[in-house]
Amino acid sequence: MHTTAAPASRVRIPALATALLLWAALSGCGAGRGDDGAPDPGRSATAAHPAPPPAHAGFDYQIGGAYPPPDGVRVLSRDRAHDPAPGHYNVCYVNGFQAQPDALDWWQRHHPDLVLRTGSGKPVLDTDWNEALLDTSTAAHRDELADLVGGWIDGCAEKGFQAVEVDNLDSYERSGDRLSRADNVAFAALLTRRAHRSGLAAGQKNAQELLPRRTAMGFDFAVTEECGQYGECGRYAEAYDDRVLDVEYTAEGLAAACRAWGERLSVVRRDLDVRPAGEDGHRYERC
Numbered sequence: 001m002h003t004t005a006a007p008a009s010r011v012r013i014p015a016l017a018t019a020l021l022l023w024a025a026l027s028g029c030g031a032g033r034g035d036d037g038a039p040d041p042g043r044s045a046t047a048a049h050p051a052p053p054p055a056h057a058g059f060d061y062q063i064g065g066a067y068p069p070p071d072g073v074r075v076l077s078r079d080r081a082h083d084p085a086p087g088h089y090n091v092c093y094v095n096g097f098q099a100q101p102d103a104l105d106w107w108q109r110h111h112p113d114l115v116l117r118t119g120s121g122k123p124v125l126d127t128d129w130n131e132a133l134l135d136t137s138t139a140a141h142r143d144e145l146a147d148l149v150g151g152w153i154d155g156c157a158e159k160g161f162q163a164v165e166v167d168n169l170d171s172y173e174r175s176g177d178r179l180s181r182a183d184n185v186a187f188a189a190l191l192t193r194r195a196h197r198s199g200l201a202a203g204q205k206n207a208q209e210l211l212p213r214r215t216a217m218g219f220d221f222a223v224t225e226e227c228g229q230y231g232e233c234g235r236y237a238e239a240y241d242d243r244v245l246d247v248e249y250t251a252e253g254l255a256a257a258c259r260a261w262g263e264r265l266s267v268v269r270r271d272l273d274v275r276p277a278g279e280d281g282h283r284y285e286r287c
Helices: 101-110 139-159 181-197 208-217 233-239 251-261
Strands: 059-062 075-079 089-095 163-167 201-205 221-225 244-248 266-270 284-286
Touching: 059 244, 059 266, 089 139, 139 163, 139 181, 163 181, 181 201, 181 208, 201 208, 208 233, 221 233, 233 244, 233 251, 244 251, 251 266
Parallel strands: 059 075, 075 089, 089 163, 163 201, 201 221, 221 244, 244 266
Antiparallel strands: 266 284
């Protein structure tokens, strides 16, 4: 799932977004708690291992536009162009492996070598979303991309987010064999290290086939689309100790996820375009 925020034209300098405190031992590897029992966004495990979102928490997926969190929501994802919601655990959406549709011209002007290309020199596209794939095929490209995308991640921390989800980890599937799983695993590791240095937990977005590489990639939790619809929730739950934020887009998917995993994972149904509340077509349901 993708939004339309264009990349900033400069890399932001990392800042200490929040003071990192010792994580409350009461919740094991879960997030710290405030006085009301809700996750305390100001508490993290350590600088090296920031606190992931709590398991089985009310969740909303707002990457298509921010709006006041519904009652009972403790964790939400928002696009990096938006601000986090105070008093909640906020996950920052970053499209790290592909170019937003309205950002391709920026990439072509400033970093044309980082856009994956066909033999004739045309950008390789994710045709479902009209997004050009970024070229993670060499260590030099990965390092340069990590500086750029890392600047956006730093910006998430500066705004006060507690975590980041990096979308399109599975771009190699749409590359026509120009990219490999190993390329994207290596790039993911660079981004998770950058997130951890900025005090953010890092979420694996989809790509269940890469779960055996989760240690190498360094992710702390998962954000899944339709794991209930496709019977994949169990693999993510096992890999990330139930710290899974699942977005379903159909009634059948929501029913399947809630029936099997509603007591363990954070599950929400949204409309496919993740429209903000108040817009025609907006849909929001939880187990």
